[in-house]
Amino acid sequence: MNVELARWQFGSTSVYHFLFVPITIGLAFLVALLETGWYRNGEQTYLRLARFFGALLLINVAIGVVTGLIQEFEFGMNWSVYSRLVGNVFGGPLAFEGLAAFFLESTFLGLWIFGWNRLSKRVHLACIWLVSIGTVLSAMFIMAANSWMQHPVGYKLNSAGQPQLDNIFALFTNPVFLWGFTHVILASLVTGGVIMLGVSAWHLRKKHQVDAFRRTAVISLVVLLLATPVAMFVGSELGVVEGTYQPMKIAAAEALWNTCDSHCPFSLFQIGGGRNDETPTQIILIPGLLSILATNHLDGEVQGLNQLQAQYQKEYGPGNYIPNVFVQYWSMRVMAYIATFVMLFALWGGWLLYRHKLDKAKWFLLIAPWAVILPFLMNTAGWMLTENGRQPWIVQGLLKTANGVSPSVSATDIWISLVVFYALFIAFGIADAWLMIRFSRKDLDHDPIAKLVPGAGPGSGIGESGAGASAGGTATGPEDATAADDEHDDELELVY
Amino acid sequence: MTLADLWYILIVILWVGFFILEGFDFGVGMLHSFIGRTDPERRVLINTIGPVWDGNEVWLIVAGAGLFAAFPAWYATMFSALYLAMVLVLVALILRGLTFEWQRKFDDPRWRRFWRWGLTIGSALIPFLIGVALGDLLHGLPINKDHQYTGGFWQLLTPFGLWTGVTLTVLSLLSGATYLGLKTTGELHDRVHRFATVIGVVAVVVAFGFYTWLHVGLSTGFVPEPLEALALLGVIVAAWAARERAEGWAFMAACVGIGGTVGSLFTELYPRVMISSTNSAYNLTVANSASPTYSLRVMTVAAAIFFPAVLLYQGWTYRVFRRRLSVPRVGGDGAVGNESDHAATAQPERPEQPEQPEQPKRPGRMERRETQET
Numbered sequence: 066m067n068v069e070l071a072r073w074q075f076g077s078t079s080v081y082h083f084l085f086v087p088i089t090i091g092l093a094f095l096v097a098l099l100e101t102g103w104y105r106n107g108e109q110t111y112l113r114l115a116r117f118f119g120a121l122l123l124i125n126v127a128i129g130v131v132t133g134l135i136q137e138f139e140f141g142m143n144w145s146v147y148s149r150l151v152g153n154v155f156g157g158p159l160a161f162e163g164l165a166a167f168f169l170e171s172t173f174l175g176l177w178i179f180g181w182n183r184l185s186k187r188v189h190l191a192c193i194w195l196v197s198i199g200t201v202l203s204a205m206f207i208m209a210a211n212s213w214m215q216h217p218v219g220y221k222l223n224s225a226g227q228p229q230l231d232n233i234f235a236l237f238t239n240p241v242f243l244w245g246f247t248h249v250i251l252a253s254l255v256t257g258g259v260i261m262l263g264v265s266a267w268h269l270r271k272k273h274q275v276d277a278f279r280r281t282a283v284i285s286l287v288v289l290l291l292a293t294p295v296a297m298f299v300g301s302e303l304g305v306v307e308g309t310y311q312p313m314k315i316a317a318a319e320a321l322w323n324t325c326d327s328h329c330p331f332s333l334f335q336i337g338g339g340r341n342d343e344t345p346t347q348i349i350l351i352p353g354l355l356s357i358l359a360t361n362h363l364d365g366e367v368q369g370l371n372q373l374q375a376q377y378q379k380e381y382g383p384g385n386y387i388p389n390v391f392v393q394y395w396s397m398r399v400m401a402y403i404a405t406f407v408m409l410f411a412l413w414g415g416w417l418l419y420r421h422k423l424d425k426a427k428w429f430l431l432i433a434p435w436a437v438i439l440p441f442l443m444n445t446a447g448w449m450l451t452e453n454g455r456q457p458w459i460v461q462g463l464l465k466t467a468n469g470v471s472p473s474v475s476a477t478d479i480w481i482s483l484v485v486f487y488a489l490f491i492a493f494g495i496a497d498a499w500l501m502i503r504f505s506r507k508d509l510d511h512d513p514i515a516k517l518v519p520g521a522g523p524g525s526g527i528g529e530s531g532a533g534a535s536a537g538g539t540a541t542g543p544e545d546a547t548a549a550d551d552e553h554d555d556e557l558e559l560v561y
Numbered sequence: 562m563t564l565a566d567l568w569y570i571l572i573v574i575l576w577v578g579f580f581i582l583e584g585f586d587f588g589v590g591m592l593h594s595f596i597g598r599t600d601p602e603r604r605v606l607i608n609t610i611g612p613v614w615d616g617n618e619v620w621l622i623v624a625g626a627g628l629f630a631a632f633p634a635w636y637a638t639m640f641s642a643l644y645l646a647m648v649l650v651l652v653a654l655i656l657r658g659l660t661f662e663w664q665r666k667f668d669d670p671r672w673r674r675f676w677r678w679g680l681t682i683g684s685a686l687i688p689f690l691i692g693v694a695l696g697d698l699l700h701g702l703p704i705n706k707d708h709q710y711t712g713g714f715w716q717l718l719t720p721f722g723l724w725t726g727v728t729l730t731v732l733s734l735l736s737g738a739t740y741l742g743l744k745t746t747g748e749l750h751d752r753v754h755r756f757a758t759v760i761g762v763v764a765v766v767v768a769f770g771f772y773t774w775l776h777v778g779l780s781t782g783f784v785p786e787p788l789e790a791l792a793l794l795g796v797i798v799a800a801w802a803a804r805e806r807a808e809g810w811a812f813m814a815a816c817v818g819i820g821g822t823v824g825s826l827f828t829e830l831y832p833r834v835m836i837s838s839t840n841s842a843y844n845l846t847v848a849n850s851a852s853p854t855y856s857l858r859v860m861t862v863a864a865a866i867f868f869p870a871v872l873l874y875q876g877w878t879y880r881v882f883r884r885r886l887s888v889p890r891v892g893g894d895g896a897v898g899n900e901s902d903h904a905a906t907a908q909p910e911r912p913e914q915p916e917q918p919e920q921p922k923r924p925g926r927m928e929r930r931e932t933q934e935t
Contacts, residue, residue: 127662130615131655137625141640142647149708152633153852157859160630163623164867171615172875179612183881223853230856471641473710482648489655500666 068467070479071143074486076452078135080445081490085129085497087444090204090250091257092122093197097190098284104190110277113509115193118261118281119177120507124500126174128493135486143479147459147469154220154230155210162206170199204249212242214460215451216310228463241310244303245451251296252447254288255407256440261285262414264505266433269424274509279424286418289411297404300447301358307451308359308367311461313377313386314454315359316370317393320345324372327364329355335394381462388456396449403443410436564858565851568631569834571864573827575627576695579620580688580729581736581820585812586614588737590657590684591730594677596741596752603677605886607661609744612882614661616875618654630860634708634850635834642702642710643694646717650690657683688733689726693717695823696725699775699830701838708845721774725826728771732796732819735764739803739812746887754806761800768796768818775829788828792821 096119102111137159140148148156176184177192184192213219219235220228236242262285268278308315320335331354335345356365370387377386410432417423459466589610597603610617628636640647656679664676700721703712738757745753772793776785785793795817802811830836834850837843851857 123662124666127659130618131651131658134618134622134654134658135651137622138640138647138651140629141625141636142644143641145637145641145709148629149634149637152629152636153856156626156630156633156636156852157856157863160623160626160860161863161867163619163626164863164871167619167622168616168867168871168875171619172871172878175612175615176878176881179608179882229853230859233859471637471644472707473641474644475713478644478714481645485648485652489652493655493659496663500663504666 067474067476067479068470070476070483071470071474072466074143074479074483075136075139077483077490078132078139078486079452080448081494082129082132082136083444083448084441084494085125085132086204087249087253087256087440088125088260089122089129090197090200090253091255092118092125092260093193093200094254095257095261095284095288096122097193097197099281100190100193104186110280114277114281117507117509118264119193120504121260121264121501123174123178124497124504128497130171132490142482143471143474144459144469145471145473147464150227150464150469151460154217154228154236155213157230157233158206158210158213158236162203166199166203166206170196170203173199201250204253205246208246208249209236209239209242212236212239212245214458215245215307215455216241217460217463228460240306241303244299244306248296248299248303248447251292251299252440252444254292255296255404256444258285258288258292258411259407259440260437262289262411263434263437266430267505270427270430275424277509282414282423283418286411286414289407290415293404293408293411297401297408300400300404302361304358305361307454311454312368313370313373313388314393314451316368316373317388317390317454318397318450319355319359319367320390320394321355321367321369322371323369325355325367325369327356327366328353329359329365329367331355331358334398340390384457384465386457388454392449392453396446396453400443400446400450403439403446407436407439407443563848564854564861565631565847566832567861568627568851568857569827569831569847572624572627572631573824575620575624576827577820577823579617579624580733580823581816582617582620583614584688584729584733584816584819585736585740586610586617587684587688587730587733588735589741590680590737591734592737592741592753592756594681596749596756599888600673602749602888604665605745605749605888606741607664607680609741609886611661613875613878615658616878618658627860631852631857632834632847632850633852635845638704638708638710638835638845638850639694639698642704642712643697643717645714646690646694650687653683653686653690655683656680657687684733685730688729692726692729693719693722695729695826696722698835699826701836703839704835704837704843704845705839706843708843708850711839721778724771724774728767728822729819731760731764731767732815732822734760735796735799735803736812736815736819739799739808739815742803742806742808743812744885746885749888754803757803757811758800761803764796764818765800768793768822771822772825775825786825786828788821789825792818792825795821 096115099111099115099118102108103115140155173192173195177189177196180189180192213236216239217228218239219230219232221231223229261281265278265282265285269275269282304315304318319329319331321329330350330352332345332347332350334348336348337345353363355367356363359365359367370390374386378384413429414423414433417426417429423429455461457465457467459469589606593603593606597606625636628639656676660676660680660683664673664680667673694717697717697719700719702710702719703716705711735757738753738760741753742750742757772785772789776789795814799811799814799818802808802814832847833844834847835845837845852860
């Protein structure tokens, strides 16, 4: 009972957290690109766009940070046996994440938000790039930790049978990590790209500031056209890697009960087949595709659930080693089909762009804002696929989920926390979506330079003198920096 | 000294750093509802910590993650024991964190009032609850031989833990008030000063009680440890300096006070990390809860690389945002008075303000004006 509740709690927190994380990773990068555009050619449109999408970024950063905080402590709260056993391996990347990524991200985000008129253009641009690097580093450390749960490496067992770290580098050369981390970053770029495309399309359709939003439409389409196919390729390679170390995960994702020697078909849809004794009704079979997906070879063998179960029982003793097949089967398909749709959609956009018809493509512009929902479903399905597929293990082959839970925490405690967190998640999820929509529909700043530095001529660096003051170490800022300060508050929060 | 001892010191530094930095954040968060009487005033107060609160909060994250990596058994026992209390802390952290980004995103009095109280109550709950938790480590909790907590929620509320919570909350208020003394101008500044004078006296009384209890009540002897004496002295100096308007000294002394208090707790605790009230043989100690040497060595290298860099760039942030903030003067020509001491008479409802012409300013006195949200 406690295990199920604790899993619900951690699973929900992770899924919820990861609604916001890819927005942060994707948009931080895109905003940094936009600000770079402004820095390089001084064109105000890019500044206005950077500030516009920066506001969307900030709405999400807040909730991403606080939900990440929950996870940080949930390991100890709900999974104390797990934490005690593997903290010396798993805790390391988490601590690095805090030290190397969170400090960077949060400190420079503060500087970026409030620093428009205090930092030179160059330093301000560096801030958003450091934020972007921070988000990527953060994903890197977390993926290193997570990949260790999928495929533990770099440890030895001590006399008491406890894993002890003996090679930190192995965590960062773990094939599951290398492919998984790349996959997450690409999926985040896809998420950011779809959001930017959706918002731009909405404005284009309403004929709002067409010149500016055409640019972000182009940027987001380019990002999508590059990132989506690569994300799909990397995801499929990740499948092959996981098939090697976690064959159950892949077998369950195909509901493949018995080993298939070669040219294994892939079913587009099937009904039933979630249990061993059910004969599934398979709708469309693509010959050979499963072999290719799982092994990269047309004649590759894919092990079946029954055979793996027998093998695991021999290796680890009696028990059920088969994850929830229904969840595996469908999360794999939801993820892959949505990714395919996003790629086709991006190709459509690319074609419209090539024919110079993007501004007037009624249907495309109508669908694009709705497509914003898709990456979230896709990301969630991807995590369900990989984490559900790990069950019944919390660390593959080392510790079962059922044995990792906190013995001192009662079911009542977990119920209370579940109810509290769900209430907050639902309320703040709605608020976040509503704020996002609200801010997506706003106009761009009319004249951000004037707002930031009154009387500044075009092309003058924002607050360059202010930066001079802080760099020069004088306690009294020059006059124009004073004026800039006076004129300005944390404009990203207040100007709109 | 073993690597485990070194990591104990680093963990203590992280907790001390967290309370020094986030302490004044909490103080400002609690006070902004009361010292700020109007919406713009409250906004100015929030903006004094706006650029830095997030970086400060990361100290808590790193303290938690460092505990996880360096002392997995301590992390596991502590947070599973504190289960429901941690849920409350997390709720408070969520409310607080969202306030900074969300409150101004929608111009509606109910929305703003909700976040205003979210920030106020959240900022009070966190130092209090974490204080209770840290006090409990030293006071002792029912822990069995498997290092599992055997009590429930109510057993977490030990008298000493509660007093530690009160102490850290009051010291956060003192820290916040002295910080605002450095960051505000005008009438707001006067109000801050009046409050700092009062809270200074309260803090001295509370801290004196805390140190008596800590030293005489929980351990032997009447002669305080040097750190305890320093911390108490810090609180006293802060209270006196705040009254005398020596604001720089007041803030620094308040930091010594709150940091020294957290440090004293951990000094008394060492070499134990969690005391078992069931049987002292079940205590968690530095030695029996630390990670193996290799892990600690890896972490030490990482900390040696990143930590100095963090200190540098966070320090630089404080330098960039070192200026005082003041409330804009409203109405009329909309100009912000260059006598910032008189510029704090904001009204709750401000009319739409046009862009301002450049105003000559007194050097060194920085003012920031809120831009009207539309």
